[in-house]
Amino acid sequence: xxxxxxxxPGLPLAGFTVLIFAGRRIGEPGAGWLATGVMGGSFLATLGxxxxxxxRSSHDRRAVVTLFEWIPAGDLSxxxxxxxxxxxxxxxxxxxxxxxxxxxxxxxxxxxxxxxARFFAYLNLFTFAMLMLVxxxxxxxxxxxxxxxxxxxxxxxxxxxxEPANATAGKKAFVTNRIGDWGxxxxxFATFFTFGSLNYVDVLDASTxxxxxxxxxxxxxxxxxxxxxxxxxQFPLYLWLPDAMAGPTPVSALIHAAxxxxxxxxxxxxxxxxxxxxxxWVPDMVAWLGVGTALFAATIAMAQTDIxxxxxxxxxxxxxxxxxxxxxxAYVAAVxxxxxxxxxxxxxxxxxxxxxxxxxxxxxxxxxxxxxxxxPVTTGTFVVGWLAIAGVPPFSxxxxxxxxxxxxxxxxxxxxxxxxxxxxxxAFYMTRLIALTFAGxxxxxxxxxxxxxxxxxxxxxxxxxxxxxRTMTAPLVVLAALAVVAGFVQLPFSSSTxxxxxxxxxSLYANEVHLxxxxxxxxxxxxxxxxxxxxxxxxxxAVYVKGRIAREPFEQPIFADAWRIxxxxxxxxxxxxxxxxxxxxxFDGQVVDGAVYGVAGLVRRLxxxxxxxxxxxVRTYATGIGLxxxxxxxxxxxxxxx
Amino acid sequence: MEVAVFTIGAAIVLxxxxxxxxxxxxxxxxxxxxxTLFGVAVLFVLLDATFLAAVQVMVYAGAIVILFLFVIxxxxxxxxxxxxxxxxxxxxxxxxxxxVSLAGLLATxxxxxxxxxxGARGGTPLGDAGDNTRRLGEALFTDMVFAVExxxxxxxxxxxxxxxxxRRLSGPLQPLPVVAIAESDDxxxxxxDEPAGATGEAS
Amino acid sequence: xxxxxxxYLALGAALFSMGAVGLLVRRNPLVMFMCIELMLNxxxxxxxxxxxxxxxxxxxxSVFFVLVVAAAEVVxxxxxxxxxxxxxxxxxxxxxxxxxx
Numbered sequence: 038x039x040x041x042x043x044x045x046p047g048l049p050l051a052g053f054t055v056l057i058f059a060g061r062r063i064g065e066p067g068a069g070w071l072a073t074g075v076m077g078g079s080f081l082a083t084l085g086x087x088x089x090x091x092x093r094s095s096h097d098r099r100a101v102v103t104l105f106e107w108i109p110a111g112d113l114s115x116x117x118x119x120x121x122x123x124x125x126x127x128x129x130x131x132x133x134x135x136x137x138x139x140x141x142x143x144x145x146x147x148x149x150x151x152x153x154a155r156f157f158a159y160l161n162l163f164t165f166a167m168l169m170l171v172x173x174x175x176x177x178x179x180x181x182x183x184x185x186x187x188x189x190x191x192x193x194x195x196x197x198x199x200e201p202a203n204a205t206a207g208k209k210a211f212v213t214n215r216i217g218d219w220g221x222x223x224x225x226f227a228t229f230f231t232f233g234s235l236n237y238v239d240v241l242d243a244s245t246x247x248x249x250x251x252x253x254x255x256x257x258x259x260x261x262x263x264x265x266x267x268x269x270x271q272f273p274l275y276l277w278l279p280d281a282m283a284g285p286t287p288v289s290a291l292i293h294a295a296x297x298x299x300x301x302x303x304x305x306x307x308x309x310x311x312x313x314x315x316x317x318w319v320p321d322m323v324a325w326l327g328v329g330t331a332l333f334a335a336t337i338a339m340a341q342t343d344i345x346x347x348x349x350x351x352x353x354x355x356x357x358x359x360x361x362x363x364x365x366x367a368y369v370a371a372v373x374x375x376x377x378x379x380x381x382x383x384x385x386x387x388x389x390x391x392x393x394x395x396x397x398x399x400x401x402x403x404x405x406x407x408x409x410x411x412x413p414v415t416t417g418t419f420v421v422g423w424l425a426i427a428g429v430p431p432f433s434x435x436x437x438x439x440x441x442x443x444x445x446x447x448x449x450x451x452x453x454x455x456x457x458x459x460x461x462x463x464a465f466y467m468t469r470l471i472a473l474t475f476a477g478x479x480x481x482x483x484x485x486x487x488x489x490x491x492x493x494x495x496x497x498x499x500x501x502x503x504x505x506x507r508t509m510t511a512p513l514v515v516l517a518a519l520a521v522v523a524g525f526v527q528l529p530f531s532s533s534t535x536x537x538x539x540x541x542x543x544s545l546y547a548n549e550v551h552l553x554x555x556x557x558x559x560x561x562x563x564x565x566x567x568x569x570x571x572x573x574x575x576x577x578x579a580v581y582v583k584g585r586i587a588r589e590p591f592e593q594p595i596f597a598d599a600w601r602i603x604x605x606x607x608x609x610x611x612x613x614x615x616x617x618x619x620x621x622x623x624f625d626g627q628v629v630d631g632a633v634y635g636v637a638g639l640v641r642r643l644x645x646x647x648x649x650x651x652x653x654x655v656r657t658y659a660t661g662i663g664l665x666x667x668x669x670x671x672x673x674x675x676x677x678x679x
Numbered sequence: 680m681e682v683a684v685f686t687i688g689a690a691i692v693l694x695x696x697x698x699x700x701x702x703x704x705x706x707x708x709x710x711x712x713x714x715t716l717f718g719v720a721v722l723f724v725l726l727d728a729t730f731l732a733a734v735q736v737m738v739y740a741g742a743i744v745i746l747f748l749f750v751i752x753x754x755x756x757x758x759x760x761x762x763x764x765x766x767x768x769x770x771x772x773x774x775x776x777x778x779v780s781l782a783g784l785l786a787t788x789x790x791x792x793x794x795x796x797x798g799a800r801g802g803t804p805l806g807d808a809g810d811n812t813r814r815l816g817e818a819l820f821t822d823m824v825f826a827v828e829x830x831x832x833x834x835x836x837x838x839x840x841x842x843x844x845x846r847r848l849s850g851p852l853q854p855l856p857v858v859a860i861a862e863s864d865d866x867x868x869x870x871x872d873e874p875a876g877a878t879g880e881a882s
Numbered sequence: 883x884x885x886x887x888x889x890y891l892a893l894g895a896a897l898f899s900m901g902a903v904g905l906l907v908r909r910n911p912l913v914m915f916m917c918i919e920l921m922l923n924x925x926x927x928x929x930x931x932x933x934x935x936x937x938x939x940x941x942x943x944s945v946f947f948v949l950v951v952a953a954a955e956v957v958x959x960x961x962x963x964x965x966x967x968x969x970x971x972x973x974x975x976x977x978x979x980x981x982x983x
Contacts (some may be wrong), residue, residue: 653982654767655975660906663777670784685885689893696897699916700904712916715897719923722890726934728942731949735926738949743919743956750960751912754967762908766976774906778899785895789888803939811942818939819946830950837954841961 038089039100042119044082045129046168048075052161060154069144072157076137076164083129090126091540098123098543101174101238108177112233120174120237124544127372127537128171128303131379135295136164138512142387143287145508146394156196160291163189167296171303175235176225179304183221183268186297187214193292194284203283210277217267217274217301224260227253237307244310245546254314261308262323265301269356272330276603278353282345286390289345294352294382299375302359306368306544313548324364324448328455331357333600335462339469340596343400344389347470351426352382354459358441361456366550367444369538373527374441377433380523381425384516388419391509392474395502396481402470407479411502416475418513423471425520427464428570433524439563440529446562447552453562457569464573465591472581529559684725691718703762709747716740727808730815890931897924909974911963915956922952 052075060068090098103118119125140160147156166185173179188211195207225235231253232240243249265271270278270293281293292298305312305323312319331354338350355378362371393400395412409416425434438460446453481502504510528534538549552559580586595601650657695718698711716739723732765771803822806814819827901920908914926945933941967973 651982652767653979655978656770656906656909657767660770660773660777663781663902663906664773667777667780667784671780674784674787681885682883685889689889692893692897693900696900696904696920699913699920700900700907702913705910705912708913708916712919715920715923719927722893722927723930725885726890726930728930728934728945731926731930731942731945734946734949738953739919739923743953746956746960747912747916750964753964754912765907770906774903777906778903781902782895782899785898786892789891789895803943805934805937805939814939815942815946818943823943826947830947833951833954837957841957844958844961845964 038085039121040102041082042086042102042121042172043104045079045086045133046165046172048079048082049161049165049168051075053158053165056154056158056161060158063154065148065153066144068154068157069140069147072161073137073140073144075161076133076140079164079168080130080133080137083126083133086121087126087130090121090123095539095542099238103174113229113235115175115177115235117178118174119172121172122544123541124303124306124372125171127376127541128299129168131376132164132167132171132296135379135383135516136160136291138515139287139291139295139383139387142290142390142509142512143285145506146287146390147285148506152196156193156285159189159192159196160287163193163292163297167300170300174237176228176237176240177235179307180218180221180225183264183300184218186292186300187211187218187268190214190281190292190297193288194281196284196288200283206277206280206283210281213274213277214267217264220260220263220267221304224257224264227257227260231257241308241310241546244314247314249311249314251314251316254311255316255319258308258312258315258319259322261304261311262319262326265304265360266326267301268304269298269301269360270353271301271326271357271360272333273602275330275334275353276606279346279349279599282343282349286345286386286393289349290383290386290390293349294386295379298352298356299359299379302356302363302371302375305360305363306371309368309548310546312363313546320364320366321448322364324361324445324452327357327360327362327364328445328452328459329357330354331361331459332455332462333357335459335466336593336596337599338466339462340592340594342402342597344392344402344405344470344474345386345400347402347466348382348385348389351385351463351467354463355382355426358438358456358459361445361452362441365441365444365448365452366548367441368545368549369527369535369541370437370440370444372541373537374437376526377425377437377520377523380516381422381432381434381520384418384422384513384520385426387509387513387516388415388422391415391505391513392419392502394505394509399481402473404481404483405474405479406477406481407475408502409475410479412504414504414510414513418510418517419475420471421517421520423467426467427574428460428566429574430567431521431524433520433522435567436524436527436529439566440527442566443529443552443559443562444550446558447550457566460566461569461573464570465577468574468577469581472577476582681725684721688718688721688725691715691721701762705751706748709744709751712747713740713744716744724808727805727811729808730812887931887935891928894924894928894931897921897927909976911967911973911975912960914975915959915963919952919956922948 052072056063056068056072063071090100099120099122101118101120103116105117106114107117108115140157143156143160147153150156163186166182166189168182170179170182170186173182191207191211194210195204198204198207228240229235231249232243234240244254267274278293278298282289284292312323334350334353334357338347338354341347341350355374359371359374359378362368362374391412392405392408392415395408395415396405399405421432425432428435428438430436442453442456442460445456479502527537542549576586580588580591598604650661692715695711695713695715698714699708702708702711716735720732720735720740723729723735803814803818898921901917901924904917904920905914908917926948929941929944929948931941933939933944966978
């Protein structure tokens with residue numbers, strides 16, 4: 038069954054190929070069903086491989102399936118091959134599973150859109166690239182997938198490209214990602230230079246065997262971190278993610294919640310031996326970066342009015358948690374949170390898409406309110422997602438977030454405290470979102486500030502929000518169920534319940550940190566976290582539902598403005614940055630191009646000089662022969678002994 | 680006695696050579712060439728190569744120079760001042776360099792050689808002057824008969840080729856193209872649709 | 883004073899150099915050809931004198947063949963000159979610069 042792993046990325050690639058050529062002819066909804074069916078098939082294939090792998094003993098759980106040799110270039114030999122091990126399979130499972138659900142959802146969401154077939158073609162292509170990223174058996178294949186998902190992200194964010202803002206958002210995503218890609222590339226060069234190979238098996242085995250110098254490992258690890266920061270939207274390369282909400286909501290759910298943004302965490306987890314080999318400050322840097330980003334993004338989410346922006350910053354924040362886990366040496370916790378986050382964040386995004394669909398495209402939460410009456414299914418599933426992300430037991434978010442906080446405490450109490458604060462804020466802003474959207478009375482028929490047309494409010498009163506069709510609500514239900522039970526794969530009670538940890542063991546090369554703290558401390562930490570979450574919920578309820586506390590102190594303008602970072606970046610790029618770029622451009626044009634053209638010019642001038650000798654005159658040629666003969670004679674004379 | 684003959688022979692040769700070099704009229708140059716050839720024949724006799732001396736006079740002076748004169752007459756004796764001007768810049772100095780260095784190098788070889796002649800000896804022994812023709816004939820028509828036949832073919836081919844090259848094609852003669860040195864594009868190829876492509880490439 | 887081979891060789895060298903210079907300096911194609919003949923004769927002289935020194939008939943045999951080939955060469959060369967030069971009286975080799983670039 039493991040040999041069938043090629044089906045897993047192969048089916049989406051086939052789907053993409055068919056849709057890109059014949060999609061328009063297949064039309065709606067055939068294209069959608071085709072794409073979803075392909076994803077379903079891919080999921081089944083993954084399931085088959087998974088069952089096969091699970092049946093093996095722990096040592097046997099790594100297989101490399103090579104399709105063919107791709108680049109045979111001297112020392113560099115890269116195959117198209119797949120590394121099938123617990124880590125990649127885990128990722129494949131939720132990529133294909135959640136992906137299939139989102140494809141199904143999109144059939145309903147994109148109904149009536151002109152680019153229906155194109156959308157599904159891109160979604161399939163994206164899935165293919167993402168699967169290549171996680172299944173690839175070498176850094177180069179991962180990079181192939183990395184670039185692929187970046188390109189697809191650009192295509193899908195700017196899907197409605199006729200609106201200039203959407204196109205700009207796509208470009209911003211691509212350019213910001215590029216900075217991270219540079220880090221990845223440098224890491225690849227360094228890896229090849231050090232190990233002579235880009236294959237994971239070669240690199241990780243050599244690294245575990247301890248043959249790598251600390252300095253080299255540090256360089257590679259830091260460069261990989263740069264790449265991860267770009268892809269996983271950590272500070273300072275997070276700027277593209279909120280803007281990426283310009284794309285259709287299924288895109289936000291799939292790419293910017295469940296899959297692409299987790300690539301950075303995957304990369305770091307995959308290369309864990311190198312992180313273990315690197316200097317001691319590297320994991321610390323990862324952890325602090327993660328928790329800092331998490332807190333930073335949580336503060337911004339508190340003051341956003343666009344429902345999708347709240348979820349976007351929430352994603353940045355949760356990714357920060359995963360980085361915190363990686364930095365604390367808790368790779369299992371990072372993957373655990375990746376999985377649960379995929380479920381509940383996709384659920385939340387799809388739910389918001391359902392809300393937006395019901396409100397006919399309005400994304401401003403100030404116009405929502407009281408939607409529970411009109412969209413029961415959406416409300417119910419959204420509540421499940423809310424409880425999961427807020428960390429309320431026994432929902433999945435609680436288990437995974439707690440695991441991370443326990444390891445954070447193990448690393449440094451300060452990290453734990455910041456993580457706890459972020460958890461409180463998370464509970465707060467998510468409750469705020471629920472309250473503004475579903476609870477209370479509906480506000481869409483109210484007069485809006487700045488609205489000049491006095492009749493608009495009354496006109497709106499006639500329109501009622503409606504529940505979404507079955508194709509959209511069914512995935513919500515499935516994801517809600519998953520959000521509830523997913524936590525049970527890694528229960529911290531005893532070794533036998535830590536199923537995920539045992540499963541991931543072969544991929545982690547024993548680099549997983551062991552908790553020094555005893556069981557009692559863990560229970561205490563968990564209890565504090567739960568209390569903190571409830572406090573956050575309670576305060577939010579008091580502010581937004583009951584109205585007892587004023588909302589202004591929480592919705593600081595600096596939070597709403599995202600700490601003015603976007604503006605400062607724009608100012609820098611437009612001002613001193615631009616001069617730098619233009620100077621680089623000039624350098625490239627004059628020095629680099631100049632050297633190339635200069636060589637050509639030199640050859641030309643030389644040719645022009647030599648051309649003088651070819652004047653077509655017999656006597657000139659005769660002179661040449663004579664001089665040559667004289668030179669030869671002289672040379673022979675000097676060489677020989679007379 | 681030998682020295683005297685050599686000196687006289689050498690003088691004839693060198694003055695003839697100078698004459699070829701400096702004569703303005705090509706007919707005079709041809710006559711000076713005859714003088715040189717005759718001088719060389721004298722030196723051949725001095726070296727006991729009597730047959731060759733005779734052949735030299737008969738073939739070279741008697742046939743080849745006649746050919747030269749025929750062609751000069753055919754093409755017309757130029758009154759153009761051949762030696763007065765030199766259109767190619769630096770040609771005269773270059774020629775001087777070549778000539779002087781050539782002569783100098785060769786002289787150096789002669790003066791510096793200490794081991795003398797190192798060539799293989801033996802082969803066909805040289806007889807005296809009287810026996811020369813017989814020995815030459817024997818060697819040519821026994822050891823070298825193949826080469827002699829080849830020369831016969833060579834001469835035949837040369838004659839055929841000459842006839843083919845020099846025949847007139849029908850139609851009026853077209854003027855010779857004059858190309859300035861600096862131009863790089865090709866000139867019309869009237870001069871080059873010569874007999875049967877024997878004159879070489881079309882430019 | 884005995885005439886040694888060196889004298890002949892020196893004479894041959896001088897004649898050869900003269901021919902070379904003449905070839906480079908003169909513009910009339912026929913006179914250039916005559917200078918070539920000078921050079922050939924210098925070589926012939928060298929061959930014969932060295933053959934006499936070494937007591938080998940091979941020198942004279944070589945001259946024999948040089949003579950034959952020179953004759954053939956003159957025939958063909960003059961035919962070429964005739965073919966090219968008869969178009970215009972007073973033509974010199976300098977006018978044949980069509981192959982210049």
